[in-house]
Amino acid sequence: MDLPRSDVMRPNCIYFCVAAGYANEVGEAFRALVPVSFVWGSYAVSTAYVTADAVDKGKKAAVVHGDNPGRTTRVAVAVVDTFVWQALASVIIPGFTINRVCAASLYLLGRTTKWPLPVRKWTTTAIGLSTIPFIITPIDRSVDFLLDSSLRKVYKETKKEE
Numbered sequence: 001m002d003l004p005r006s007d008v009m010r011p012n013c014i015y016f017c018v019a020a021g022y023a024n025e026v027g028e029a030f031r032a033l034v035p036v037s038f039v040w041g042s043y044a045v046s047t048a049y050v051t052a053d054a055v056d057k058g059k060k061a062a063v064v065h066g067d068n069p070g071r072t073t074r075v076a077v078a079v080v081d082t083f084v085w086q087a088l089a090s091v092i093i094p095g096f097t098i099n100r101v102c103a104a105s106l107y108l109l110g111r112t113t114k115w116p117l118p119v120r121k122w123t124t125t126a127i128g129l130s131t132i133p134f135i136i137t138p139i140d141r142s143v144d145f146l147l148d149s150s151l152r153k154v155y156k157e158t159k160k161e162e
Contacts, residue, residue, distance in 0.1 A: 020049035022132065023042040023043075026129065028095050028099045028128060029131075031099065032102065032124050032125060050083060050086040053082055053086055061078035081151070085143055085144075089139055093139050093143065
């Protein structure tokens with residue numbers, strides 16, 4: 001079965017987008033080994049991903065709501081909610097978490113082992129990378145709870161007024 005080109009490319013785009021979403025975590029894990037500009041570049045990639053996702057959700061909301069009253073508000077809510085959620089759950093909190101895990105592991109390895117610095121740095125990077133899968137779900141759930149308890153209450157009030 002031959003798929004149209006757009007269908008063939010879709011999985012590649014999805015893989016790229018998923019990788020872009022984790023770029024800053026990977027950058028933080030490699031911080032001990034690479035120039036800081038690499039780490040900042042990884043944040044630029046993740047921020048571009050967050051922005052693109054927010055714009056995409058806004059476009060989808062615009063299509064769903066067509067010419068209905070309150071369309072602009074619903075599109076704005078979709079964009080803001082997605083951007084804030086992604087910024088917290090994909091960039092800020094995971095980046096900070098991996099940064100602190102790596103800093104702590106490098107410090108502890110320096111205090112408790114006699115390994116050479118390059119070995120400690122590579123071990124720190126491995127620890128940082130292996131931490132990523134374990135922090136995703138708790139961070140996502142925490143950000144959901146945070147937004148449900150704060151920003152999303154404002155959205156609900158906006159919907160009631162329409």
